[in-house]
Amino acid sequence: xxxxxxxxxxxxxxxxxxxxxxxxxxxxxxxxxxxxxxxxxxxxxxxxxxxxxxxxxxxxxxxxxxxxxxxxxxxxxxxxxxxxxxxxxxxxxxxxxxxxxxxxxxxxxxxxxxxxxxxxxxxxxxxxxxxxxxxxxxxxxxxxxxxxxxxxxxxxxxxxxxxxxxxxxxxxxxxxxxxxxxxxxxxxxxxxxxxxxxxxxxxxxxxxxxxxxxxxxxxxxxxxxxx
Amino acid sequence: xxxxxxxxxxxxxxxxxxxxxxxxxxxxxxxxxxxxxxxxxxxxxxxxxxxxxxxxxxxxxxxxxxxxxxxxxxxxxxxxxxxxxxxxxxxxxxxxxxxxxxxxxxxxxxxxxxxxxxxxxxxxxxxxxxxxxxxxxxxxxxxxxxxxxxxxxxxxxxxxxxxxxxxxxxxxxxxxxxxxxxxxxxxxxxxxxxxxxxxxxxxxxxxxxxxxxxxxxxxxxxxxxxxxxxxxxxxxxxxxxxxxxxxxxxxxxxxxxxxxxxxxxx
Numbered sequence: 001x002x003x004x005x006x007x008x009x010x011x012x013x014x015x016x017x018x019x020x021x022x023x024x025x026x027x028x029x030x031x032x033x034x035x036x037x038x039x040x041x042x043x044x045x046x047x048x049x050x051x052x053x054x055x056x057x058x059x060x061x062x063x064x065x066x067x068x069x070x071x072x073x074x075x076x077x078x079x080x081x082x083x084x085x086x087x088x089x090x091x092x093x094x095x096x097x098x099x100x101x102x103x104x105x106x107x108x109x110x111x112x113x114x115x116x117x118x119x120x121x122x123x124x125x126x127x128x129x130x131x132x133x134x135x136x137x138x139x140x141x142x143x144x145x146x147x148x149x150x151x152x153x154x155x156x157x158x159x160x161x162x163x164x165x166x167x168x169x170x171x172x173x174x175x176x177x178x179x180x181x182x183x184x185x186x187x188x189x190x191x192x193x194x195x196x197x198x199x200x201x202x203x204x205x206x207x208x209x210x211x212x213x214x215x216x217x218x219x220x221x222x223x224x225x226x227x
Numbered sequence: 228x229x230x231x232x233x234x235x236x237x238x239x240x241x242x243x244x245x246x247x248x249x250x251x252x253x254x255x256x257x258x259x260x261x262x263x264x265x266x267x268x269x270x271x272x273x274x275x276x277x278x279x280x281x282x283x284x285x286x287x288x289x290x291x292x293x294x295x296x297x298x299x300x301x302x303x304x305x306x307x308x309x310x311x312x313x314x315x316x317x318x319x320x321x322x323x324x325x326x327x328x329x330x331x332x333x334x335x336x337x338x339x340x341x342x343x344x345x346x347x348x349x350x351x352x353x354x355x356x357x358x359x360x361x362x363x364x365x366x367x368x369x370x371x372x373x374x375x376x377x378x379x380x381x382x383x384x385x386x387x388x389x390x391x392x393x394x395x396x397x398x399x400x401x402x403x404x405x406x407x408x409x410x411x412x413x414x415x416x417x418x419x420x421x422x423x424x425x426x427x428x429x430x431x432x433x434x435x436x437x438x439x440x441x442x443x444x445x446x447x448x449x450x451x452x453x454x455x456x457x458x459x460x461x462x463x464x465x466x467x468x469x470x471x472x473x474x475x476x477x478x479x480x481x482x483x484x485x486x487x488x489x490x491x492x493x
Contacts, residue, residue, distance in 0.1 A: 026343050093401035143339045143378045145396055149403040221328045223335035227309050 057192050061082030061176040061185050068125075069117045069132050069171055076167045078107075083159045083167065095148035098134050101125060135175035137186040138163065138203060145227040155215075236409075239308075239332035239452075240390055241433040241471035242420070243443045243459070244301055246481055248427035249283075251299030256281050258422030259303075262391060264373045266363030266380070278357040280304065280388035281419050288480045298481045299338030301428070303419065304355040304388035305462065306334050308451065315468060316347035316356065324385075332433070332471055333390050341384040348385060352463050353470075390430075391417040394434045412438050433471060444473040460485040 031145035086099040104126065111122050125132050142145055151157045160166065176185035189202035196202050197213070205225075212220050259265065259281040271277050280303065287297040307314040312327035314334055320326075324340035325347055348356045362382040365373070373379060378391040380386045398415040402408065412431050420430040431438035433446050445455035451469035454460065460482045461470045476482055 089404055091404075092397070093399075094397070143337075145376075145393070147396065147400050147403070149400040154403040154408075185232035202263070221329055221330065221335060221387070222323070222326055222337040222340065223331075223333065223392055225335045226335075226339065227376060227396070 016134055060179060062179050064135055064175045064177065066135055066172040066175060068121050071170045072167050073170050087159075089149065089153070093149045098136055101129070101131050104132075135177075135184075137173075137175060137184050139184055140187065140203065141181070141183055143226055145225055160200070162200055162203070164198065234363060237329055237332075237434065240395075240415075240431070241306070241332070241439050241440050241444070241446075241452075241473065242303065242390075242417070243429045243473045243475060244426045245429075246298050246300060246474050246476040247478070248423055248425045249299045249301060249423075251283055251285065252424065253283055253303050254422045254424055255419035255428065256283060258418040259388070261372075262374060262377070263388075264363075264377045264379045266359070266365070269363075274442060276360065278359070278386065280355075280357070280386070282354075286481065286484050287487040296478065296480065298476065298478070298484075300474065301419070302355065302462075303417075303472060304334065305353050305468065305472045306332060307468040307470050308332060309468055312449075313456060314352040315352060315474075319346040319350045320398060321346065331392075331395065333392055333395075334387075335392070336385065336387050336389060338378060338380045338386065339385055342348075343383040343385060343445070345385060352466055356385050358385050359383060393445035394418070440473070443475065446473075458482070463487070 075086070076082065086103050088096050090096055104121075108118070108122055108126055111119050121132075124130070151162075152159070177183070178185065178188065187203045189196060189204070191201065194205075199207070210227060211222070212218075235287050256279055260267070260279070263280060265278050265280060267278075268276060282302050284300045284302060285297060285302055287295065290296070305317075308327070309315065309318070312329060314327055316325050317327050317334060320358075321344060322342055324337050324342070326335050326337075343358065345358055348358060357381050359382050363379055365416060374393075376397065376482050394417065395410075395415050398410050401414070402410055412435075416430050417428075420428040429439045429443060431440040433441055433444065433452065435441055443456060443457050446452040447455050451467070452471070453464065453469075454473050456475070458477055459473045460476075461473055462485050463470075464486055474481075474485060
């Protein structure tokens, strides 16, 4: 072996050592990169969860307050016939729904109590003869036919089976409206995951169908509830 | 709900139209359009595009004066029962947007379910179905005159006569309110029936022997409701669609024009 050969061999060994150490460095880098990928994945997942579960519903639903505050609890103590005192059936079997000013005036022609809200109501609406522009939580889309007579009279159901314990509420919650469809959020439900605990949490077609199937034992024809 | 609302006897709502009484005035068409929020176009002269759930056809016997005779034939949806609810349109609908109700015998059309494939239009032998090529546009403020009981249709879906089903719903509301399950004959009538000045249209339950439609048409339940009244006929009887709209005429040529008979037949 000549001196030059020795040199060559030495060089080769050196480069081999270099290569090994470089490989080692690369592996370390790869480990770090993996950690970063997982970190960013978690950040991204968390961000999209926040957007999907909190930001998007806020964007999707506009929020409005009712024109005046109203306590079902107080009124329920004063009236004689419970819900039907104000939410009554007309003689042709249709349901009156949210009362008109005409019904309110029966008692509120003048201020009855101490409350400032009531004084405002009498002054702004009763005295001026203006209808209160109530926002209706349970208004279904246009394609839906709902018969209160069939459920309350024929089916002998209680109001709060579908509307919840509204008679005990002291104030009206803010009305949320779907900006795309214009339908109240009470129809789709407040749980963005679509879970429901109570019957009155949601008023979607599936919820109607679920109860119809349970109580009637048949899948109803579409025309029963659609128009 | 404690009670089953299907416990009443199944109805079969149907119509008898007396062609000898029909003057072709078109009141039924107008009443139908306004009752059911049927949209119209700025130019209604193109009849291929107009939507007419109820359409009055003009027939003639093909002879010249003095033997010439003509007849007007109002055509709503026939609400075919077919073979046990196997109506031509129902059997082709891929979306179950149209369905046969065994409770009322009415073929429903659910606008929010229809996606506009128009198979049903191809299947319907009576041309009773119409497609919305455009969104309905009513002149200013006319929207306020629309009936809240009928949902207006959007572009891209099919619509048809449903025997004013919303009137049935409202009549049932009243019946439930009064603690009844059954309707009186006069409580549920279609708008065309009530609008006809000649009283040519009679509407009621074909299953109820007390109703006028049953007494006039005498439907033969063993043969898919074929009329036993010799003056009564149904359109395209031989297709087996078993329509629930019966026509009356004392004239043989009118009765014969209800189906595609060969010249040498009969």
